[in-house]
Amino acid sequence: MIYREAGEFKTSYVDDGQTFPIRFDRLGYYVTLAVAFLVIPFMVNDYWVNAIFLPFLIYAIAAIGLNILVGYCGQVSLGTGGFMAVGAYSVYKLMTAFPDINIFFHVIIAGAITAAVGVLFGLPSLRIKGFYLAVATLAAQFFLVWLFNRVPWFYNYSASGQISAPERTVFGIPVTGAETQPWAVYLFCLVFLVGSALIARNLTRGSTGRRWMAIRDMDIAAEIIGVNPLTAKLTAFAASSFFVGVAGALFFAVYLGAVEVGEAFGISKSFLVLFMIIIGGLGSIFGSFAGAAFLVLLPVALKVVGADMFGWPTDTVAHLQLVIVGALIVTFLVLEPHGLAQLWRVTKEKLRLWPFPH
Amino acid sequence: MLDATEGYTTADGRKIGGVVMEMKNITLRFGGVTAIQDISFDIREGEIRAIIGPNGAGKSSMLNVISGFYVPQEGEVWFRGARRPQMRPYQVAQQGIARTFQNIALFEGMSVLDNVMTGRLTEMKASIWTQALWKGPAEREEVANREIAEKVIDFLEIQHIRKTPVSRLPYGLKKRVELARALASEPKLLLLDEPMAGMNVEEKEDMSRFILDVNDEFGTTIALIEHDMGVVMDLSDRVVVMDYGKKIGDGSPDEVRNNQAVIDAYLGVAHD
Secondary structure (H helix, E strand, C coil): CCCCCCCCCCCCHHHHCCCCCCHHHHHHHHHHHHHHHHHHHHHCCHHHHHHHHHHHHHHHHHHHHHHHHHHHCCCCCCCHHHHHHHHHHHHHHHHHHCCCCCHHHHHHHHHHHHHHHHHHHHHHHHCCCCHHHHHHHHHHHHHHHHHHHHCHHHHCCCCCCCEECCCCEECCEECCCCCCCHHHHHHHHHHHHHHHHHHHHHHHHCHHHHHHHHHHHCHHHHHHCCCCHHHHHHHHHHHHHHHHHHHHHHHHHHHHCEECHHHHCCHHHHHHHHHHHHHHCCCCHHHHHHHHHHHHHHHHHHHHHHHHHCCCCHHHHHHHHHHHHHHHHHHHHHHCCCHHHHHHHHHHHHHHHCCCCC | CCCCCCCEECCCCCEECCEEEEEEEEEEEECCEEEEEEEEEEEECCCEEEEECCCCCCHHHHHHHHCCCCCCCEEEEEECCEECCCCCHHHHHHCCEEECCCCCCCCCCCEHHHHHHHCCHHHCCCCHHHHHHCCCHHHHHHHHHHHHHHHHHHHCCCHHHCCCEHHHCCHHHHHHHHHHHHHHCCCCEEEEECCCCCCCHHHHHHHHHHHHHHHHHHCCEEEEECCCHHHHHHHCCEEEEEECCEEEEEECHHHHHCCHHHHHHHHCCCCC
16 A cells, blocks of 8 residues: 555656656665664674674675676676685785775775676686586686685785785774774775665666676577677676675675685685575675675574574584575575565565555 | 669559668588578668578578678678678677567567667667766666667557566567567668567568558668568568579569469479
8 A cells, every 4th residue: 555656657768767666665765775874873883793784785795796797697607705805805905005095995996906807707708608607717716716825925925824904094984903993894884885786776777787688688689689798798797796806805804804715705605695696686686685684694593593592502503504595595496586586576566556456 | 683773663652772781692501501502682772572482491591691690601791882791790780780580589587678678789888887877878878769769669569568577478479579679779671580470360460560660661671581471472572582592583572473483492393
């Protein structure tokens, strides 16, 4: 009854093409933004930020990036962890080499460097697709991790082989290093997430997005109607890697602070982000959010329920989490290949008519 | 024979212009199989040109040569007065040649509107940076192209399904959406590969009407492959007949109908 589109008439193509065509959705979007920017920063403490908000915000950026490549352009990638590592090491090198430049720009430049690396590893996609491409990107994953482990220049010849983020500030407020405030790092990552989501939405709604989706749905027909497969695939790799690189940079600099590449950006990270977009919904920006939220909240929820309420041993809970995630992936692939985003769409379709059956 | 620049007038009084596309001595081989053997013909401005022939005659291969999907071993393709160098299919599309497929090749994951809008992609040039911002050049370009796409949608009477995902549509409508996608690019030459395959009589009549209307309203030059002889003879101005990769007839529907080689190809010849 409240959620409806009857009576809303679009009189221009601009109105018709907006992201949230239904007024209620639009309202919900503004409220969410307002809460995220104006309410949550005043309520969060250290635990909330480190256990839930930071991982969610950062993984959501990575999921948006991977969704562009896999969900929109149909090019399977298992190299997400490696590309996040490129972002992390780029921002580390930039932070230590140019300490006077604001970290905000470092993160963006790190994304751009990752985009270039992504294009490089995207070149095989012009010749191979599907499983074979997945294996080629897997090679990127292992090669990049090996590279950052073996070439001391990348970790500034530190004895431990780790990289750790020095303190950097935005408007005089530290966002990296040991002295950070929860609300500051939260807002810093939130700005990047909102920016990423807006850019990703804009790219996917217009001609670039249609080129990607045409390649995904039928590459031969796409070429016949005038899509250059080379530029379409490589722009998808570039845009995707940019967001993944930004996520990697934030993951290292803001969230972890110190990183050992094999541990933080191993193959399991690639799969984690891939699971997020499969569960959340391929080819959907909202799905990237939903999947990231789901996989970040699941361990926390299981810990609260299992360990705190029932008093189970923590390793049991950790194993249970793996079982549940695995089962969920199979369930989603079988029952709802379009993920949480599709469930959300179906719910909205139903809500439009509710409480009437037709 | 007709001169390359001078046109002719059809039986129903339409003026046909000069040569748009000319195939000169095209030969296409796949390994040891010769799919097309030394075929030449032209397509003229504003006409409806049919390519017919029994199964396996090489008609679809011919269309694939025109749309740049196959590269012939011998022969030249001339388009709008210039010899066409070897091109990738997307470059051919950018030159203004659009096509539909024998087996529908729509983008199943996208809505009807998005599918039709993909037909405008050759004209959409806003850079990826302006698109990331959206407001400004990208949005203006989107709206301008949306208007053209909507004209085609109106023309083909598919307004009611514009937001429907293509995968939900029945066969006949999918064929129409595919035509809409090809038309949206405002092609100089439109290639239709069996536009009426698998349709019932009413759907065929609808499709025939759309093809004639397209030709009439936009003056689009059309080359089509079709098996339904009644449709071909009614629609087309001139017909090329192929058999086993060779051209066995070329002319107006009446000339072709009375051509002994064509009759033999379709009905068979007694071997004694």
